[in-house]
Amino acid sequence: MDVAIVGVTGYSGTVLYTLLANHPEIDQINLYGHVNEGEDGTVRYLDELVPGFHGQHVPIQKFDSAQIMMDNAAVFFATSAGVSSQLAGDFIDADFPVIDLSGDYRLTDPAEYEKWYHKPSAPAEHLQKASYSLADFPQETSNYIANPGCYATATLLGLAPMVQADLIDPDSIVVDAKSGTSGAGKKLTEITHFTEASDNLQLYGINTHKHIPEIVAQLQKWNDEVQAIQFSTTLLPLTTGLMASIYAKVKPGVTQTKLMKAFNDDYADAPFVNVLDGQTPDLKEVVGTNNCDIGVVFNPVTQTVMVISVIDNLMKGAAGQAVQNFNHLFNIDEKVGLPTLPAFV
Numbered sequence: 180m181d182v183a184i185v186g187v188t189g190y191s192g193t194v195l196y197t198l199l200a201n202h203p204e205i206d207q208i209n210l211y212g213h214v215n216e217g218e219d220g221t222v223r224y225l226d227e228l229v230p231g232f233h234g235q236h237v238p239i240q241k242f243d244s245a246q247i248m249m250d251n252a253a254v255f256f257a258t259s260a261g262v263s264s265q266l267a268g269d270f271i272d273a274d275f276p277v278i279d280l281s282g283d284y285r286l287t288d289p290a291e292y293e294k295w296y297h298k299p300s301a302p303a304e305h306l307q308k309a310s311y312s313l314a315d316f317p318q319e320t321s322n323y324i325a326n327p328g329c330y331a332t333a334t335l336l337g338l339a340p341m342v343q344a345d346l347i348d349p350d351s352i353v354v355d356a357k358s359g360t361s362g363a364g365k366k367l368t369e370i371t372h373f374t375e376a377s378d379n380l381q382l383y384g385i386n387t388h389k390h391i392p393e394i395v396a397q398l399q400k401w402n403d404e405v406q407a408i409q410f411s412t413t414l415l416p417l418t419t420g421l422m423a424s425i426y427a428k429v430k431p432g433v434t435q436t437k438l439m440k441a442f443n444d445d446y447a448d449a450p451f452v453n454v455l456d457g458q459t460p461d462l463k464e465v466v467g468t469n470n471c472d473i474g475v476v477f478n479p480v481t482q483t484v485m486v487i488s489v490i491d492n493l494m495k496g497a498a499g500q501a502v503q504n505f506n507h508l509f510n511i512d513e514k515v516g517l518p519t520l521p522a523f524v
């Protein structure tokens with residue numbers, strides 16, 4: 180099968196390319212973008228643009244939706260926010276398979292998208308046709324997959340069993356999430372500048388982070404009592420890895436045993452979600468993998484449960500989950516092409 184990537188030169192695009200290049204069902208990866216729209220219109224090649232991609236002499240072709248549909252079975256968008264909302268309409272109209280790593284089709288209401296993303300939304304009729312797909316909870320989807328955000332993935336996987344089984348007070352959810360700088364993409368910003376990021380911890384997006392609405396929307400599908408969450412994000416002085424520390428008050432009668440049963444039942448058949456027995460996870464055990472490792476600790480004194488959920492933001496948080504969703508869409512075993520053993524770097 181031949182597939183297309185738009186946005187291969189970004190951080191998630193390069194990880195996605197590496198995964199697809201090692202995927203046994205993929206014959207060829209065709210690349211599209213805007214890198215050859217320079218002054219002289221020269222075609223650029225992947226091995227010129229991404230250091231380390233030795234021998235990957237693949238041209239970046241000018242984006243052309245008709246050509247992409249003719250030459251490929253599916254297209255992945257690993258583009259910045261605000262790009263697929265402008266470029267993906269033809270694929271939706273043609274019901275052509277798309278896996279979108281960006282947030283452009285995660286929300287269903289254009290006004291809500293514009294409120295949280297501060298960019299023009301895709302048309303409402305196109306938003307309605309996309310399926311928000313948390314890959315570890317496989318479901319019937321349309322051909323347009325909106326891959327969840329990285330913070331949303333770790334948070335939802337940490338909350339799902341408790342929210343689905345109605346074990347926590349829905350008004351008491353507090354999420355303190357932290358990510359390495361690769362989560363911000365390759366463009367330099369003031370907070371990701373080395374001097375600001377190194378030897379430092381910086382909170383950002385307090386109560387305004389764009390993942391809040393997608394998290395709440397998914398939680399409400401599981402349990403309509405959830406109205407809101409308290410959510411904060413912190414930049415960690417490291418490249419890769421994301422930890423969501425989640426706290427909630429439990430409902431009367433809930434114990435550590437009941438909590439563990441809910442987690443173990445939910446993830447019994449989820450090959451990438453590991454529920455730890457009596458431990459909390461470190462980032463290093465998931466970096467380089469498509470896994471989400473989860474630790475659950477109940478404090479009977481405060482009647483509070485703490486869940487620690489860790490992922491590699493570029494893998495499970497972006498490219499790895501995109502491949503897992505691609506596997507679901509094409510009825511390929513979800514484990515194919517995805518690493519489960521850590522890099523330990």
Ligand SMILES: NC(=O)C1=CN([C@@H]2O[C@H](COP(=O)(O)OP(=O)(O)OC[C@H]3O[C@@H](n4cnc5c(N)ncnc54)[C@H](OP(=O)(O)O)[C@@H]3O)[C@@H](O)[C@H]2O)C=CC1
Pocket residue numbers: 185186187188189190191192211212213214242257258259260262280281282327328329361362363364365366492493496497
């Ligand atoms: N980084 C992460 O941990 C995660 C990222 N995501 C999402 O995935 C997407 C990609 O993120 P990330 O890899 O970090 O981003 P980067 O900023 O590192 O890369 C963005 C990519 O998009 C391309 N691009 C930008 N504008 C256009 C355009 N108009 N037409 C074609 N290509 C374009 C860039 O091309 P060029 O190099 O030519 O500028 C680049 O290849 C984003 O939407 C992000 O929010 C989701 C989850 C986690």
Ligand SMILES: CC(=O)N[C@@H](CCC(=O)OP(=O)(O)O)C(=O)O
Pocket residue numbers: 260280281282327328329330358359360361362363364384389390412414496
């Ligand atoms: C560290 C950092 O800046 N992380 C990004 C999240 C990356 C992500 O998941 O992005 P999308 O929702 O845009 O796809 C952020 O907080 O905006």
